[in-house]
Amino acid sequence: MAALMSGFAAPVEIQQVRYSVGVGTNVDVIDAQVALTTAKTNYIQSMYDFNTSKANLIKAMGVPAE
Structure with a gap:
């Protein structure tokens, strides 16, 4: 999962770099963090659904x- 999420x-x-040099806003950083968290959540949900369906x-x- 680490390679996928990187x-x-x-x-x-x-x-974060854009914000630190004054080009971006903190809202941009938070939006990117939310998108990352959503992607992680969706991945975990997909793995759960796969394993449940397999079982x-x-x-x-x-x-x-087994």
């Missing part, structure tokens, strides 16, 4: 639990 962290870093499929197929 791509989403770049906009936060860019906005339901295994149960429906009658495969013994």
Whole structure:
């Protein structure tokens, strides 16, 4: 997950640099942080949904639990 999320962290870093040199606003930084948090949340929700669906499929197929 770390490698996947590193791509989403770049906009936060860019906005922090823009803010530190006076070109961006704190709202820009917060918006980028919210987008990063949303991406992380969506990823975790997707993994949960995948694992739940996989477990339901295994149960429906009658495969013994490991």
